[in-house]
Amino acid sequence: MTLRVLSVASEAVPLVKTGGLADVVGALPAALAPHGAELTTILPGYPGVLKGLKRARTLHHWPDLLGEEARLVAGRIGGHALLVLDAAHLFQRDGALYTDAAGRDWEDNWRRFAAFGRAAADVAAGAGQGKAGAFDLIHAHDWQGGMALAYNRFAPAGPAPLPSVMTIHNMAFQGYFDARIFRSLGLPKAAWAMDGVESYGGVGFLKAGLQSADAITTVSPSYAAEIRLPEFGMGLEGLIASRGSAVSGILNGIDTAEWNPATDPHLASLCTARTLSGRKANKRALEAEFGLSRDEGPLFVVISRLTWQKGMDVLPEVIDHLVGLGGRLALLGAGDAAIEHELHSAAERHPGRIGIRIGYDEALAHRMQGGGDAILVPSRFEPCGLTQLYGLAYGCVPIVARTGGLADTVIDANVAALAKGVATGVQFVGVNYHALAEAISRTFALYADRAQWKRIQANGMAADFSWTASGKAYAALYRRLTGTKA
Numbered sequence: 001m002t003l004r005v006l007s008v009a010s011e012a013v014p015l016v017k018t019g020g021l022a023d024v025v026g027a028l029p030a031a032l033a034p035h036g037a038e039l040t041t042i043l044p045g046y047p048g049v050l051k052g053l054k055r056a057r058t059l060h061h062w063p064d065l066l067g068e069e070a071r072l073v074a075g076r077i078g079g080h081a082l083l084v085l086d087a088a089h090l091f092q093r094d095g096a097l098y099t100d101a102a103g104r105d106w107e108d109n110w111r112r113f114a115a116f117g118r119a120a121a122d123v124a125a126g127a128g129q130g131k132a133g134a135f136d137l138i139h140a141h142d143w144q145g146g147m148a149l150a151y152n153r154f155a156p157a158g159p160a161p162l163p164s165v166m167t168i169h170n171m172a173f174q175g176y177f178d179a180r181i182f183r184s185l186g187l188p189k190a191a192w193a194m195d196g197v198e199s200y201g202g203v204g205f206l207k208a209g210l211q212s213a214d215a216i217t218t219v220s221p222s223y224a225a226e227i228r229l230p231e232f233g234m235g236l237e238g239l240i241a242s243r244g245s246a247v248s249g250i251l252n253g254i255d256t257a258e259w260n261p262a263t264d265p266h267l268a269s270l271c272t273a274r275t276l277s278g279r280k281a282n283k284r285a286l287e288a289e290f291g292l293s294r295d296e297g298p299l300f301v302v303i304s305r306l307t308w309q310k311g312m313d314v315l316p317e318v319i320d321h322l323v324g325l326g327g328r329l330a331l332l333g334a335g336d337a338a339i340e341h342e343l344h345s346a347a348e349r350h351p352g353r354i355g356i357r358i359g360y361d362e363a364l365a366h367r368m369q370g371g372g373d374a375i376l377v378p379s380r381f382e383p384c385g386l387t388q389l390y391g392l393a394y395g396c397v398p399i400v401a402r403t404g405g406l407a408d409t410v411i412d413a414n415v416a417a418l419a420k421g422v423a424t425g426v427q428f429v430g431v432n433y434h435a436l437a438e439a440i441s442r443t444f445a446l447y448a449d450r451a452q453w454k455r456i457q458a459n460g461m462a463a464d465f466s467w468t469a470s471g472k473a474y475a476a477l478y479r480r481l482t483g484t485k486a
């Protein structure tokens, strides 16, 4: 029996992306299709999303969705079903998805994503679908999707709540708002409780989703274990621990059609594990693009949000060490202004050795994975991480902090792994100058032994990070919750 799932998220490639959430939500429909689960994605009607719709058909109209008019529009995303909540007053505005042009959170974020959640719960119960029972399960992502599950549980539009899954892509963003908004949410009084939407005296959208979901997943097994601890649980560790076996980790896959060095149209030269020499032309192109001097030493790359989570405040401290050993660094990212400033001053200190590109550039990210020798990912916490997976697939060896999904996906080049010939990268413990500097020194030593380095690259390229296994795991979870057989 085909399972019909409503996937509720704020971002999905190729229509709208600020981070890894979009890659995963965009990939899930194709990952689940072979396992008999048909996903329909529902997104907010941001300008870019509405523009991407070819023949927009109106399916449903809300005269009063949390105080304003809205409509549901149908479209397609990557060949799969898409629904868009067109509510101009909430989503059609200049600035970023969650912040205004000055970087301040939109004041009405609570209304924007509560309305989105209400609409998603209505759709799950049949709004605009021509019939009730159009969906078997709701799968919500991150705080922006959380309220869909709270409405589904406390105020379902149908006769009973649907089975539900909440996926955490990042526990640090919780959608936490003042208690005063509660009365505008249209939820029954019973929802104002510790096992409901109340969170530390306010309303927590992620928390609401976590309390309302039948199952909670996060994007790696290690992160699923870590968020039971205060250090990673960001205040919700007690909740996570109390949900016991309802919490599990399913590792992200990567879109192997989009991220494949043998076919990538962004690369100057294509390559496979057997034709690693093809990477050289990409490296030369990257040096030219970043204004770096040309030499045979390792070229490190970083593709990241410039934030504390990603350990980017520590990176500037190790740049002198990296350059001192003969390395170069090409960095693409945007975020914290203080970090950007530090990086620029490091680049000024080391002309031709450090290249910085502030901004967001998908094509450049591909070229960097294709031409860099090693990608640095010094995250303090990392639910899964995608850039190290792209690095593995492209022969750009990941140098990662041992946390979350980074710990689960990279095999450290320790003595045992090297002896067995299975290493795929370098792991280090603790995000500080000493740990990172030591990892960089180890990388130089590994790189100096060309045969060994090639082996490490080829091992990563041979690893399977497709969605096959994870698609199967999500499908098994859906089947368990709906009590259906494949």
Ligand SMILES: Nc1ncnc2c1ncn2[C@@H]1O[C@H](COP(=O)(O)OP(=O)(O)O[C@H]2O[C@H](CO)[C@@H](O)[C@H](O)[C@H]2O)[C@@H](O)[C@H]1O
Residues within 6 Å of the ligand: 018, 019, 020, 021, 023, 024, 169, 170, 219, 252, 303, 304, 305, 332, 333, 334, 359, 360, 361, 362, 365, 382, 383, 384, 385, 386, 387, 405
């Ligand atoms: N300046 C730039 N230009 C171009 N591309 C850029 C870029 N900066 C970042 N990217 C891209 O954005 C994505 C980032 O994804 P990550 O998974 O590494 O982190 P993120 O914290 O966004 O995601 C959260 O959700 C994902 C998905 O579950 C988890 O893997 C992760 O651990 C969690 O923090 C990658 O596709 C990367 O290439």
